[in-house]
């Protein structure tokens with residue numbers, strides 16, 4: 362089973378992906394991480410992607426797909442994968458058809474103001490990268506994993522958040538229409554568990570039918 366996860370930053374999409382990945386044995390794939398891994402391993406395709414990134418250019422779709430195709434051909438993806446951060450346009454979605462069949466697209470919905478609220482209270486550990494939120498129970502201002510004082514990333518400040526969410530909205534709306542025949546919508550207004558429950562039920566019932 363191959364899934365795409367759509368959802369603005371701050372929508373809780375990352376946590377949802379982790380839960381699905383754990384329970385259904387699907388590999389979580391973000392193209393950003395894919396590039397970083399491939400470059401770190403000095404793989405041919407990764408190094409090629411790096412040339413574009415170094416020039417401040419977008420990595421061409423064909424190259425992204427080649428890297429993605431290599432990743433999803435690995436044995437750990439036998440049960441399927443969850444794509445996060447790709448595709449970001451109709452053009453990419455069309456091209457993705459060449460390398461993978463997407464069964465369902467899960468759209469995590471959260472009102473704009475709530476995304477902003479969650480992102481502005483988000484704090485990051487400069488040491489291990491762990492993310493916490495000032496509104497979460499037990500928040501101390503120090504990292505829960507390594508104890509380092511947390512900070513607010515520049516792109517978690519209100520102006521940057523506004524820009525990011527607007528860009529997201531613009532790029533994602535056409536994708537939601539593109540995948541309307543395989544779309545599953547879920548609201549993340551409640552707790553992470555509230556968000557996951559309907560998704561888990563939906564995906565579990567699919568398994569039973571097959």
Ligand SMILES: [Zn+2]
Pocket residue numbers: 486487488489490491504505506507508509
């Ligand atoms: Zn830490």
